[in-house]
Amino acid sequence: MMNNAFAQPMWLNGPAPGQFYNFMGGNTQAELPRELTTAGPFGTKHSTAAITTGSSVVGIRYAGGVLVAADTLVSYGSLARYQNIDRVFKINDKILLGGSGDFADIQSIKRSIDQKMIEDQCCNDGVVMKPKSLASWLTRVLYNRRSRMNPLYIDVVVAGVDEAGVPFLGNVDLRGRAYDDYVVATGFGRHLALPLVRERKPKDRDFTFEEASNLIRECMKVLYYRDTRSIPQYTVGICSASDCSVKGPFKVEENWTFAETVEGY
Amino acid sequence: MGPGFDFTDTPVSTGTTIMAVEFDGGVVIGADSRTSSGAYVANRVTDKLTQISDKIYCCRSGSAADTQAIADIVAYSLNYHRNQTSKEPLVWEAASEFRNFCYNYRDSLLAGIIVAGWDEERGGQVYSVPLGGMLTRESCTIGGSGSSFIYGFVREHYRPGMPKEECIEFVKKAVQHAIFHDGSSGGVVRIGIIDKDGIERRLFYNTESGESKIAGSQSFIN
Numbered sequence: 101m102m103n104n105a106f107a108q109p110m111w112l113n114g115p116a117p118g119q120f121y122n123f124m125g126g127n128t129q130a131e132l133p134r135e136l137t138t139a140g141p142f143g144t145k146h147s148t149a150a151i152t153t154g155s156s157v158v159g160i161r162y163a164g165g166v167l168v169a170a171d172t173l174v175s176y177g178s179l180a181r182y183q184n185i186d187r188v189f190k191i192n193d194k195i196l197l198g199g200s201g202d203f204a205d206i207q208s209i210k211r212s213i214d215q216k217m218i219e220d221q222c223c224n225d226g227v228v229m230k231p232k233s234l235a236s237w238l239t240r241v242l243y244n245r246r247s248r249m250n251p252l253y254i255d256v257v258v259a260g261v262d263e264a265g266v267p268f269l270g271n272v273d274l275r276g277r278a279y280d281d282y283v284v285a286t287g288f289g290r291h292l293a294l295p296l297v298r299e300r301k302p303k304d305r306d307f308t309f310e311e312a313s314n315l316i317r318e319c320m321k322v323l324y325y326r327d328t329r330s331i332p333q334y335t336v337g338i339c340s341a342s343d344c345s346v347k348g349p350f351k352v353e354e355n356w357t358f359a360e361t362v363e364g365y
Numbered sequence: 366m367g368p369g370f371d372f373t374d375t376p377v378s379t380g381t382t383i384m385a386v387e388f389d390g391g392v393v394i395g396a397d398s399r400t401s402s403g404a405y406v407a408n409r410v411t412d413k414l415t416q417i418s419d420k421i422y423c424c425r426s427g428s429a430a431d432t433q434a435i436a437d438i439v440a441y442s443l444n445y446h447r448n449q450t451s452k453e454p455l456v457w458e459a460a461s462e463f464r465n466f467c468y469n470y471r472d473s474l475l476a477g478i479i480v481a482g483w484d485e486e487r488g489g490q491v492y493s494v495p496l497g498g499m500l501t502r503e504s505c506t507i508g509g510s511g512s513s514f515i516y517g518f519v520r521e522h523y524r525p526g527m528p529k530e531e532c533i534e535f536v537k538k539a540v541q542h543a544i545f546h547d548g549s550s551g552g553v554v555r556i557g558i559i560d561k562d563g564i565e566r567r568l569f570y571n572t573e574s575g576e577s578k579i580a581g582s583q584s585f586i587n
Contacts, residue, residue: 151471151497174499179513182493182501204468204497 150202150253152176154187155329156289157198158319159257160297161269161282162312163305165340166259168198169316171323172349173331180331186346188337192217193344194260195231196337200286201254201274209238209252231260235270235278243276251275255286265341282306285319288327293319317353324352380549382511382540383413383424385481386523386532387504391489391560392481393529395536396424397511397544398552409552414566418443420559421459421482426509427496428475435466435476456482460492460500468498477508483559511543511550518542533558537569544571 157170170187173180187206189197191213199206213234220229235258245251255273262268270280283297297315301307307315316336324332335348380401385394396413399406413425415433417440425432439462443454460480467476481491493506505523507515518539527535533556540554554569570577 152495152499174501176495179516181495182503185501202497204471204499207499208468 150205152181152203153329154185154200154203154206155327156285156287156293156323157187157200157255157257158285158289158293158316158323159198159259159269159271159283160307160312160315161259161267162307162309164265164267164309165261165338166196166267166269167312167316168196168257168259168337168339169320169334170198170200171320171330171332171334173329173333174203175329178329180329183331183333184349186335188335188346190337190344190346191234191260192220192228194228194262194339195234196257196259196339196344196346197234198257198259198286198337199254200256202252205252205254206256209241209254209256212241230262231258231268231270232262232280234258235268235272235280238272239276239278241276242272242274246275257284257286259337260339260344261341267340288323288330289319292322292326296322320350321352321354324354380511380547381413381426381509382515382543382547382550383426383479383508384512384536384539385424385479385491385506386527386536387481387489387491388527388529388532389489391483391529391558392491393532393536394422394424394479394481394557394559395540396509396555397540397550398555399544399550400429401549406551411552412555414555414557416440416564417459417480417482418447418454419563420484420561421454421456421480422557422559422564423459423463424479424481424508426477426479431474431476432478435463435474435478438466439463453484455484455486456480456490456492457487457502460494460502463494464498464500466498467494467496471496471498479506479508481559483561485561489560507539507543509543509550511540511547514546515539515543529558533567541569541571 152174154174155171159166159168168188172183172185174182174185187199189210191197238256238258242252251274253274258270258272260268268280269284270278271284272278283294285293296319300315320334324330332352332354333349335346337346381397383396385392394414398409398411400408400411415423415425415436417423423436425436439459442462443459447454463478463480467474477496478494480494483489490502491504491506492500492502494500504525507519522535536556537554544550553571556567558565572579
């Protein structure tokens with residue numbers, strides 16, 4: 101994996117070719133066990149690429165809250181291996197998290213986030229973390245991991261409302277790139293759902309809850325038709341000032357009747 | 366494969382079929398008995414149903430060395446925990462320890478594990494810890510290279526809430542089907558039934574008649 105392109109004049113007096121160079125200044129990663137920070141060269145050489153993966157996640161912001169939807173499939177390559185997995189999580193009363201990419205990494209980051217929420221509860225001051233804050237924290241963590249050449253192979257949607265009820269919808273990816281908008285999506289959803297929702301956005305106002313729900317239903321339908329790594333069952337997280345929960349599983353509407361009109365090819 | 370390819374260098378793997386099913390009051394676990402090293406059968410009577418504690422077992426697939434090492438560590442750790450707390454470990458605790466290993470060392474390991482057993486809190490449970498180190502509970506799960514061939518069979522014949530004897534028959538048949546198709550699976554079908562009283566082991570032979578010993582053709586001349 102480490103290639104000899106690093107062996108250039110600027111590396112005079114630096115580490116041997118292929119050796120990991122620590123840019124951190126004082127904070128060496130030697131403090132943490134190797135296994136936990138770098139892609140290991142020990143033992144069998146397995147790729148750190150995603151193994152058990154979740155496909156698209158779609159999020160839509162409406163006047164008063166957010167909706168986050170994802171199907172309930174975790175794939176093993178092309179095999180539809182685990183077909184009843186919730187990929188939308190309630191983090192606290194104000195935050196939802198939708199996870200795609202390597203599911204073991206999603207479970208790992210969720211554990212860290214849950215620990216943070218417990219610390220919040222221990223403070224016992226009635227203050228819960230806001231979605232924007234969590235998104236910022238995730239950005240830093242994911243960027244740091246990618247800079248150490250050991251990414252968490254995930255693409256997440258962070259959504260919720262702040263203490264004033266103002267909705268937030270953001271997306272953070274495996275490189276630590278983050279942004280927020282009225283519609284976000286990961287994976288295939290980025291190609292199919294984003295244009296679909298953007299086209300229907302009224303110019304002068306937010307979506308209503310009904311519009312947002314219908315759009316979610318339609319996005320999940322299109323994703324089921326056109327994504328090979330999908331199943332027609334999904335869960336939807338809803339977060340508004342009054343309610344934060346994950347609902348489902350729901351079924352995707354399908355219509356194959358016109359198939360009999362096609363012949364020949 | 367190429368010049369210099371040496372059979373003795375291929376890692377020993379439990380190219381395998383493993384399976385576990387929950388029933389009301391316990392679990393049924395099953396596995397084949399072949400350990401292969403490339404094309405050579407290193408052990409034709411392997412026991413892949415490894416004890417972690419009295420009522421928690423794991424089914425191992427992937428690298429034999431990796432899974433044996435992890436199983437030993439988890440069994441030791443749970444035994445220590447049991448001594449400290451005077452309580453039988455939970456199946457979920459064993460599964461979680463397996464997951465922590467398989468996730469943190471995912472780049473160095475080839476281990477696909479099914480953890481199954483019985484505890485007082487939640488009864489019979491089956492947990493799946495596949496290659497990347499995720500953890501999920503399933504009422505019926507299959508694993509190993511041979512499992513690819515029986516996804517259809519399992520989908521067709523599994524019903525949630527089957528009684529114990531039906532589960533045993535189902536697991537036996539499924540593993541036999543996998544052995545038939547998968548070159549890396551073979552030998553006998555080892556079954557374990559775990560409930561509140563512990564484990565009962567059963568052994569099924571994969572021969573036509575079900576007998577353990579088959580006399581071959583005695584002569585090639587009529």
